Amino acid sequence: MSIESQATRDRILDAAERLFGLNGFPCASLRQITDEAGVNLAAVNYHFGSKEDLYKAVLIRRIRPVNEERLTRLGQAEQLAGDQPVPLRAILDTFIRPLLRRAANELPGGMPFLRLISRDLTDPQPFMLDEMVREFDPLVARYTRVLTQTLPGIPLSELFWRMQFTIGGMLYAAAHQHDFERTSCGLCRENDLDGCLRRLIDFCAAGLQAPLTKAAMQPAASTLQQNALLHYQ
Numbered sequence: 001m002s003i004e005s006q007a008t009r010d011r012i013l014d015a016a017e018r019l020f021g022l023n024g025f026p027c028a029s030l031r032q033i034t035d036e037a038g039v040n041l042a043a044v045n046y047h048f049g050s051k052e053d054l055y056k057a058v059l060i061r062r063i064r065p066v067n068e069e070r071l072t073r074l075g076q077a078e079q080l081a082g083d084q085p086v087p088l089r090a091i092l093d094t095f096i097r098p099l100l101r102r103a104a105n106e107l108p109g110g111m112p113f114l115r116l117i118s119r120d121l122t123d124p125q126p127f128m129l130d131e132m133v134r135e136f137d138p139l140v141a142r143y144t145r146v147l148t149q150t151l152p153g154i155p156l157s158e159l160f161w162r163m164q165f166t167i168g169g170m171l172y173a174a175a176h177q178h179d180f181e182r183t184s185c186g187l188c189r190e191n192d193l194d195g196c197l198r199r200l201i202d203f204c205a206a207g208l209q210a211p212l213t214k215a216a217m218q219p220a221a222s223t224l225q226q227n228a229l230l231h232y233q
Helices: 003-023 030-037 041-047 051-081 088-104 111-122 126-150 156-183 193-208 222-231
Strands: none
Touching: 003 030, 003 041, 003 051, 003 111, 030 041, 030 051, 051 088, 051 111, 051 126, 088 111, 088 126, 088 156, 088 193, 111 156, 126 156, 156 193
């Protein structure tokens, strides 16, 4: 691909990322995207083929580098831990830091993407299901194995519940950390990435290893647990 062609493709992706995030997939038209990108409709058809394929490309362009960085950092943490379980805070750091850093420093994949992924989580597009499974299943499998070694006393079903809440806290912090100083009347400083990361890890670690309630100690049906274990092996 020529430099000019790549630049055109990137302009389309940037415009689509912003408009899909602001308006949602159904309401962001290709006409709006091509006008903002300064290209014609033929360029979208040439590079992506359809509106659905453009949406997929927008999400995967940002998701894949974040997940690759997470897995690299997790591998480094495992090496440091040696034969011992990886410390919980280290696991959370490898998972949260790549996304939080991009948002705090307005790196590619920052606020426009966070707005888009938050919208996609609340209003998922059916055609994205297979793509998201392919992008996230290897990540979930790796983190599940590491977390079950670090938190052996937490039943797998309860661990999955707590992982979902951890992801929710991470996405909220990433998307809204620039508002913390205003909403706290100055008590929470803006652009304090290290402070935000440390406090978020404190919060998530406490939730992941919280004492089990009676309901949480009830084992999931053995077939369900076995299916989950097989799926993420």
